[in-house]
Amino acid sequence: MASSGEPVRDDLQAVADILGVLAYGELTAFERLAYDARMAPTLEDKAALGRLATAEFEHFEVLAARLVELGIPAQQAIEPFVEPLEEFHARTAPSDWAESLVKAYVGDGLMRDFYREVTRVLDPETRVVAEKALADTEHVTFLADRIRRIMAEDPRCAGRLALWARRIVGEALVQARLVSTRREALVRLLSGGRGVDLAAAFDRIIEAHGTRMAAVGLSA
Amino acid sequence: MASSGEPVRDDLQAVADILGVLAYGELTAFERLAYDARMAPTLEDKAALGRLATAEFEHFEVLAARLVELGIPAQQAIEPFVEPLEEFHARTAPSDWAESLVKAYVGDGLMRDFYREVTRVLDPETRVVAEKALADTEHVTFLADRIRRIMAEDPRCAGRLALWARRIVGEALVQARLVSTRREALVRLLSGGRGVDLAAAFDRIIEAHGTRMAAVGLSA
Numbered sequence: 519m520a521s522s523g524e525p526v527r528d529d530l531q532a533v534a535d536i537l538g539v540l541a542y543g544e545l546t547a548f549e550r551l552a553y554d555a556r557m558a559p560t561l562e563d564k565a566a567l568g569r570l571a572t573a574e575f576e577h578f579e580v581l582a583a584r585l586v587e588l589g590i591p592a593q594q595a596i597e598p599f600v601e602p603l604e605e606f607h608a609r610t611a612p613s614d615w616a617e618s619l620v621k622a623y624v625g626d627g628l629m630r631d632f633y634r635e636v637t638r639v640l641d642p643e644t645r646v647v648a649e650k651a652l653a654d655t656e657h658v659t660f661l662a663d664r665i666r667r668i669m670a671e672d673p674r675c676a677g678r679l680a681l682w683a684r685r686i687v688g689e690a691l692v693q694a695r696l697v698s699t700r701r702e703a704l705v706r707l708l709s710g711g712r713g714v715d716l717a718a719a720f721d722r723i724i725e726a727h728g729t730r731m732a733a734v735g736l737s738a
Numbered sequence: 739m740a741s742s743g744e745p746v747r748d749d750l751q752a753v754a755d756i757l758g759v760l761a762y763g764e765l766t767a768f769e770r771l772a773y774d775a776r777m778a779p780t781l782e783d784k785a786a787l788g789r790l791a792t793a794e795f796e797h798f799e800v801l802a803a804r805l806v807e808l809g810i811p812a813q814q815a816i817e818p819f820v821e822p823l824e825e826f827h828a829r830t831a832p833s834d835w836a837e838s839l840v841k842a843y844v845g846d847g848l849m850r851d852f853y854r855e856v857t858r859v860l861d862p863e864t865r866v867v868a869e870k871a872l873a874d875t876e877h878v879t880f881l882a883d884r885i886r887r888i889m890a891e892d893p894r895c896a897g898r899l900a901l902w903a904r905r906i907v908g909e910a911l912v913q914a915r916l917v918s919t920r921r922e923a924l925v926r927l928l929s930g931g932r933g934v935d936l937a938a939a940f941d942r943i944i945e946a947h948g949t950r951m952a953a954v955g956l957s958a
Contacts (some may be wrong), residue, residue, distance in 0.1 A: 592782045
């Protein structure tokens with residue numbers, strides 16, 4: 519634990535946390551998406567989800583490389599986030615293709631929102647690394663298209679998928695809250711001088727989620 | 739079905755089969771490896787298995803692109819191999835990290851042997867595509883190293899892992915035999931004029947498997 523008299527080390531701890539949670543988030547997203555691809559109804563869909571998964575893996579590699587550059591052991595940086603992220607995925611294992619798509623869409627969206635909130639407190643070089651992951655938007659279009667198509671084919675699944683999306687957001691927030699109670703340096707950096715108003719960030723994330731749900735015809 | 743009077747169409751069917759089984763083999767290997775990565779004991783191991791999985795996905799993309807170039811719908815080319823490959827994976831789901839490594843090592847080896855046997859009957863352009871997948875050998879080194887390390891740490895697991903490897907080869911051969919009874923054009927191309935002696939190819943594959951097992955200290 520860095521004392522308040524060591525701002526640099528404290529900041530480095532917080533940056534390690536941000537890179538750690540993003541890196542492990544990308545890595546577990548990769549594992550789960552690749553596995554969820556088995557439920558795809560066509561080869562085209564399977565390949566598209568696979569492509570999304572490999573993109574997440576590439577983001578992981580870039581984030582892990584930045585940790586190494588900063589002299590932070592990657593294993594140590596991800597450690598605090600292993601349990602919450604594994605728990606999140608264990609509680610949100612999709613049971614069919616539609617649920618896989620909605621989880622990927624909602625999960626990817628939340629991850630992007632989180633990137634946006636945290637990048638502003640990062641040093642310029644680390645920010646470039648984090649922003650690379652955000653640049654990649656074609657997958658979002660694919661996911662939204664497929665969800666809209668499923669809804670068009672069977673409008674009755676709207677209720678079930680809206681509930682499913684709500685569960686994903688709920689589980690993500692539970693785990694995020696758990697993490698924030700344990701990572702003082704992270705919360706201090708995020709809410710500090712150059713930082714963000716956490717309550718406002720939370721509102722922005724929920725609002726963005728609502729917009730995304732509406733875009734595919736689901737109530738948030 | 740192409741009659742024997744239409745050698746070109748018959749060959750194209752066989753090439754579609756080869757690309758189809760390789761493509762779907764790579765795609766399912768990707769899905770399963772990515773999922774098996776969750777059992778990795780360290781981030782380094784998880785990342786290494788993830789890297790192997792993404793390499794398999796890249797091979798899939800190259801093979802699928804070649805199918806498109808040849809005017810063969812990828813979905814149609816993979817169709818005959820979906821059930822056998824899904825069945826293979828369902829019957830060989832690893833229950834721990836050591837089993838994941840051995841499956842990846844044995845499975846990757848068998849796939850490479852199969853590539854080697856079939857590339858000689860392919861047209862030069864398709865051969866280049868298939869050989870790209872073979873060029874990539876650093877993953878084999880990683881897998882062999884990790885298996886050796888596990889055996890060094892706990893020599894008692896040698897018996898269990900040898901049995902496990904035998905089961906993987908057995909299941910692969912059962913599915914391969916099933917496929918060969920159904921794909922006449924493929925068998926005809928493989929065993930035809932420019933082709934291979936199937937019994938000899940089978941012997942070579944079993945021999946190569948034995949060599950690979952010995953290399954990590956496991957009995958075949």
